[in-house]
Every structure is written in structure tokens, then in C-alpha cells.
Amino acid sequence: MQTELKLRIASGVVLAAVALGATWFGGLAFQLLSVAIALLVYYEWSTITGLAERDFQGNAFGWLSLAIIAALILLGNIGYSLPALLLVVVISVLWVSLKKGSWWLPGGIVYAGLTGISLAALRGDDNPGLAATLFVFAVVWGTDILAYFVGRALGGPKLAPRISPGKTWSGAIGGTICGVLAGTAAFMAYFPLQDLRIPMLALVLSVASQIGDLFESFIKRRFGVKDSSHLIPGHGGVMDRVDGLVFACIATLVLVLIQYVVSDGRQIAFGSVLLGL
Missing domain, CATH: 1.20.1480 (hypothetical protein mp506/mpn330, domain 1)
Known part of the structure; x- marks a missing residue:
């Protein structure tokens, strides 16, 4: 295994542990x-x-x-x-x-x-918030990891060559499929799956996360930098790691705010609304 990949995996494990620990404690x-x-x-x-x-x-x-x-x-x-x-x-x-x-x-x-x-x-501070956060993490991480490995393994036509020459359609599709499966599995660890709403939500968030990835790539290409910083060994900067998560979370915020308006401004729990509980 290449040294850079080993460093990337080790840093990823540490980051995931920190994120999951904070998520658990809330x-x-x-x-x-x-x-x-x-x-x-x-x-x-x-x-x-x-x-x-x-x-x-x-x-x-x-x-x-x-x-x-x-x-x-x-x-x-x-x-x-x-x-x-x-x-x-x-x-x-x-x-x-x-x-x-x-x-x-x-x-x-x-x-x-x-x-x-x-x-x-x-x-938030409730159990649905914990489930919702793990759901979004599963979608984003599943998308990111499989997009990387599928893209490297299969190659093929470029997704957005002017913005991010390394990204391929095969990676995007593979990442999306994995993101939907991972998100659905995370949901089913807490609740029974009754319809296709959760897989469809996972699909939307997976696409949003990849748009976020492309957006950050556009910013970096616009200013001629490879990494947003060098804070994380093997990964570059924080923006390099959370670009997809940012757009996925913003997408969830928009969805919940829409529901807030539809519900005539009643108080709602973010995680409960996102997962349809």
C-alpha cells in the first residue's frame, strides 16, 4: 500500500473517531x-x-x-x-x-x-438528531469513499474535467449507489424501512455532497491551489474533508426549513422531520 494512501486512511480513521464521538455525546x-x-x-x-x-x-x-x-x-x-x-x-x-x-x-x-x-x-439534543446525523454521515462517507475507489479502479469519462480532472462518471455513480445503501442501512439500524422515502432522501444528499465536492474544487482551481490547507495529513485541509458534508447538511437544513414553512411555523425537531418520524 502506498505511503500516501496509508496516511490518508490513518487520518481518516482518527477524524471519523472524533466526529462519531462528538456525535454520540451530542x-x-x-x-x-x-x-x-x-x-x-x-x-x-x-x-x-x-x-x-x-x-x-x-x-x-x-x-x-x-x-x-x-x-x-x-x-x-x-x-x-x-x-x-x-x-x-x-x-x-x-x-x-x-x-x-x-x-x-x-x-x-x-x-x-x-x-x-x-x-x-x-x-440537536435528541435521539432522532443522533440518528439523522449518523444517516447523513453514512451517505456522505459512503459516497466519498466509493467514488474515490471506484473512480480509480474503473476510470472512464470525466465528470467535470475543467473543475476536477480526477473525478469520473463511474466514481460518481458508484459513490451514489454506495451512499444510498449506506444511508439506508444506517436508518434501518434505528427504524424499520417502510417506503422509498429514505433511499430517495439518501440519493438527494449523495448528489448534494458531490456537488459540494465539485464546488470546493472550483474554488481551489480558481485560485490555483491543490489543497485548502495542510492541516490534515494525507487529506489537505478541513474544506477538503468536509466539502461534501457541508452541502449535504445545508441541503438537509433547506428541506427542514421548507417543512417548517409548510407546517405553519410550528416548532419541529430537526432530526425527526428529516427522517420523517
Whole structure:
């Protein structure tokens, strides 16, 4: 086995153990994980896009914005975090418009802010939140792992050669199939499967995770970098590892918010709504 692959697997096991441990304990442990990921994502985003050099004051506001979002998450006020995010994004857009700053500033605030909010909201403090989080993890990890190995084994036509030359249609399809199977299996570990809703949900989240992967590849190609950072041995940066998870979690957030509107604004449990409980 190649040294790089061994390092990649070892780092992946450690990361998975940390994520699963925080998921199991929930509460503050998972909130801290969500906040840490969001802050590291913004650090890498601002580094890749050169925000500190392009717009130092704007970047400082970006850090302040993420600090506010992080504080709300840690205080358990996730319901206030989305309005707060909207407010700071509006301010950042006005800043960029008036000061001719970088449009990567509001983009970074949205991307990192939604990362922390969607992760924390997904887990919540209840058992359905635990099941929902494990379900999403299974979909994303199953998709990512099988897409990598199937793509390397089978090759074939490229999925998006201008964005990510290494990704193939065979890998995307293989990853999607595995993501659906893994997510369905994770659900069935807790609840009986009664219809095709869960496999269809897993399919949507698998596709969303691959779009997230391509989005991060686009950002890196746009600025000519290979990895978002070198924080994780064998994997690059945090964005390199959570790009698919971010989009999958944001997709779940959108789905639950739609249900919130449909239910006339009644209080709902995130995990319960996602899994149809």
C-alpha cells in the first residue's frame, strides 16, 4: 500500500473517531465540533481567496461575524443564528458595494456560517438528531469513499474535467449507489424501512455532497491551489474533508426549513422531520 494512501486512511480513521464521538455525546461536544469546523473553514476560505490581503477590514468583519455565529451555537441559540447570519451577510454585501471590497467576503461568511449552523442543527439534543446525523454521515462517507475507489479502479469519462480532472462518471455513480445503501442501512439500524422515502432522501444528499465536492474544487482551481490547507495529513485541509458534508447538511437544513414553512411555523425537531418520524 502506498505511503500516501496509508496516511490518508490513518487520518481518516482518527477524524471519523472524533466526529462519531462528538456525535454520540451530542450537546456541547457536537456544538464545539460544529464551531471548530466552521471557523477552520472560514480560515481556509479567507486564505485561499486572499481576503486578508484584498480587504483586511472586511476580513476582520468576517471573523467577527463567524465569532457571533459560533457564540450563538455554543449558547444553544441555533434558532437565532440564521437571522444573525442573514444580518451579517447583508452588512458584508453593503461593505463590499461601498468599499469595493472582495465579493469572496460574503461568500465565505455564508459558506462557513451555514456549515456550523447546519451541522449543529442536524444533531440537536435528541435521539432522532443522533440518528439523522449518523444517516447523513453514512451517505456522505459512503459516497466519498466509493467514488474515490471506484473512480480509480474503473476510470472512464470525466465528470467535470475543467473543475476536477480526477473525478469520473463511474466514481460518481458508484459513490451514489454506495451512499444510498449506506444511508439506508444506517436508518434501518434505528427504524424499520417502510417506503422509498429514505433511499430517495439518501440519493438527494449523495448528489448534494458531490456537488459540494465539485464546488470546493472550483474554488481551489480558481485560485490555483491543490489543497485548502495542510492541516490534515494525507487529506489537505478541513474544506477538503468536509466539502461534501457541508452541502449535504445545508441541503438537509433547506428541506427542514421548507417543512417548517409548510407546517405553519410550528416548532419541529430537526432530526425527526428529516427522517420523517
